[in-house]
Amino acid sequence: xxxxxxxxxxxxxxxxxxxxxxxxxxxxxxxxxxxxxxxxxxxxxxxxxxxxxxxxxxxxxxxxxxxxxxxxxxxxxxxxxxxxxxxxxxxxxxxxxxxxxxxxxxxxxxxxxxxxxxxxxxxxxxxxxxxxxxxxxxxxxxxxxxxxxxxxxxxxxxxxxxxxxxxxxxxxxxxxxxxxxxxxxxxxxxxxxxxxxxxxxxxxxxxxxxxxxxxxxxxxxxxxxxxxxxxxxxxxxxxxxxxxxxxxxxxxxxxxxxxxxxxxxxxxxxxxxxxxxxxxxxxxxxxxxxxxxxxxxxxxxxxxxxxxxxxxxxxxxxxxxxxxxxxxxxxxxxxxxxxxxxxxxxxxxxxxxxxxxxxxxxxxxxxxxxxxxxxxxxxxxxx
Numbered sequence: 001x002x003x004x005x006x007x008x009x010x011x012x013x014x015x016x017x018x019x020x021x022x023x024x025x026x027x028x029x030x031x032x033x034x035x036x037x038x039x040x041x042x043x044x045x046x047x048x049x050x051x052x053x054x055x056x057x058x059x060x061x062x063x064x065x066x067x068x069x070x071x072x073x074x075x076x077x078x079x080x081x082x083x084x085x086x087x088x089x090x091x092x093x094x095x096x097x098x099x100x101x102x103x104x105x106x107x108x109x110x111x112x113x114x115x116x117x118x119x120x121x122x123x124x125x126x127x128x129x130x131x132x133x134x135x136x137x138x139x140x141x142x143x144x145x146x147x148x149x150x151x152x153x154x155x156x157x158x159x160x161x162x163x164x165x166x167x168x169x170x171x172x173x174x175x176x177x178x179x180x181x182x183x184x185x186x187x188x189x190x191x192x193x194x195x196x197x198x199x200x201x202x203x204x205x206x207x208x209x210x211x212x213x214x215x216x217x218x219x220x221x222x223x224x225x226x227x228x229x230x231x232x233x234x235x236x237x238x239x240x241x242x243x244x245x246x247x248x249x250x251x252x253x254x255x256x257x258x259x260x261x262x263x264x265x266x267x268x269x270x271x272x273x274x275x276x277x278x279x280x281x282x283x284x285x286x287x288x289x290x291x292x293x294x295x296x297x298x299x300x301x302x303x304x305x306x307x308x309x310x311x312x313x314x315x316x317x318x319x320x321x322x323x324x325x326x327x328x329x330x331x332x333x334x335x336x337x338x339x340x341x342x343x344x345x346x347x348x349x350x351x352x353x354x355x356x357x358x359x360x361x362x363x364x365x366x367x368x369x370x371x372x373x374x375x376x377x378x379x380x381x382x383x
Contacts, residue, residue, distance in 0.1 A: 003316070004277045006335060007263020009055070010062035010255050011089075013044065013081060014269030016291045019102075022138040023203035024165075024196060028271030028289050029068045037074050043298040044077075045084050050303055054278055055266065060089045062096045062255035065119075071101035075113035082118040096121055096159070096254040103141045103149030103162075111156045122153045123192070124162035129179050133168055138203075150186050159251060161190035166229065167222045168196055169215035176225050177232070184236045189251035193229050194244045195222060228374050236336040242327045243374055260327045262320040268304070270294035275311075275319075282311045297329045313340045322378050328364035333376035347381050 018029045063085060065078065082097065083379040098121040099114055101107050111122070126146045128134050134141065141149075146162075153160045164183050166176050183191060198208045198216070207213040217225065230240055242260060245253065258265055267274040267287065271294075274285040285308045288294045298304045311319070317339040324331035336344065348364060351357040356370030356377055370377055 002277055002280065003335070003339065004264040004275075004282070006261070006332075007261035008254075008258045008265055009058045010059045010064065010258040010265045011085060012061060012064045012066060012255075012265055012267045012269075012272055013070070014267065014272040015040075015065060015067040015073055016270050017072055018069045019072070019104075020140055021137065021203075023207075024137060024199070026199035026202050026205075027068070030291055032291075035072075037077050039295060039299075041080055041338075043295050043304065044081050044268060046298055046302075047270075047304050048081070048084045048088055049351050051266045051268065051276075055089075055264075055276060057152070058089055058340060059172050060085065060091045060095060062258060064255040065099040066098055069107075069125075070099050071107040071110060071114070075117045077109055078114060078119065079117035098123055098253070098255055100125065101149070101153075103146040105145060105148075108145075108149050108152050111152055115156050117378065120156045121159040121161070122156060124149055124153060124160070126162040126183075127165045129164070129182050134173070136169060137165065140251050147186065151283075159190070160188060161192060161247075161253070162187070163192040163194060165194050165196050166225050169213070170284050171217065173221065173228065175222055177228060179228060179233070180232055184232065184238065187238065189238075190245070190247040190253065191233065191238055192245050193233065218300070223372055230368075230371075241329065243371060257327070259274075260323045262316075262323050270304075282316050284309045284311050284315075316340070318382055323379060325364070325366050325378060326374060328365070330360075332364045333359070333362050333364055336364075344381050351377060351380060 014028065016028055016030050017032050017035055019031065021029060021031055063082065065073070073109050078099065085091070097119050099119045100123045103126055114122070124146070127137055129140055129146065131143050134143065136176050150160070150162060164178070164180070198204050198213065204213055233240065233246040237248055240246050241252050242256070245256065264276050265274060266276060267285070270287055270291045271289045272287050274283070276283050276285060286306050287304050287308050288297060294304050317336050320336065320339065321331055321344065348357060352359070354368055356373060358365050358367055366374055366377060
């Protein structure tokens with residue numbers, strides 16, 4: 001058994017286009033007045049054929065359409081992509097096929113067509129249940145539209161999720177408690193609850209650097225919001241299974257778990273990343289960020305890759321640690337040792353004594369008190 005089989009195999013498709021660019025977003029997304037969906041169909045299908053030739057015999061557990069805003073894709077394009085995937089690989093009987101969507105009326109109208117195309121799970125970018133904050137976040141939908149989208153999605157798809165962002169400008173603990181209670185009441189199995197992060201290179205990042213992004217919570221209030229989120233979601237039967245993701249048991253995102261469990265995944269589209277084990281070698285593959293550049297390269301060169309690097313054992317152990325510590329059951333010490341001989345032992349002991357890590361059934365796990373410090377813990381552990 002190869003190491004990647006511990007995490008499984010999935011496929012990610014990146015659709016890079018949005019109607020507008022949100023000020024907090026650092027994803028590879030672009031605003032375009034028109035998109036030639038036939039050209040994108042040809043590129044996606046060509047890349048599917050190429051990647052499948054390198055990964056023949058794999059069993060696909062999950063397919064994910066991310067972006068950008070993939071609900072802006074034509075449902076017929078999604079159907080053609082899924083038909084080609086089924087032709088080139090075998091799919092598990094319970095394969096998860098997720099599409100990210102914005103809760104606008106235009107996209108809601110497509111939900112049943114996406115279901116007919118083969119999508120069985122939708123993830124909605126709601127972000128807030130307050131109209132004033134939606135405007136502050138640059139969202140183009142209203143709370144009313146969001147609630148309608150949640151209701152329609154739950155009636156159409158087998159599984160649904162939606163995102164909320166907290167620790168927003170001028171938001172206090174009581175306000176977040178009330179909003180989160182509303183969100184929990186609307187959810188039917190999965191919620192993604194993210195603390196607002198100010199990323200460099202975004203509009204919010206520029207405003208923050210200029211001292212113009214006021215009203216952000218301090219570290220203590222942010223921590224209080226985090227712990228409140230964990231407690232309320234768990235009490236409602238939606239315990240955290242990852243730092244920012246909450247689900248009823250059995251309704252966790254299968255696709256994201258492939259990442260967190262350090263399986264193999266093929267990323268197709270501009271800015272998409274892959275981790276693929278080919279001839280026993282784990283490869284890190286990335287693609288050009290520019291949509292036109294990626295599209296032209298696939299058509300003219302025959303592939304959409306930018307770089308392809310072979311990862312050393314140390315790099316694999318490091319990546320597994322970085323991803324796996326985010327989930328509740330942590331990482332396998334035996335698996336780390338098989339990748340690289342015990343490179344983290346002395347650092348683990350130090351963090352254990354600080355109450356931030358624990359070892360349980362030969363698995364390394366971040367404690368509840370350590371979870372808000374996950375990034376600092378990972379940084380401390382890295383070689």
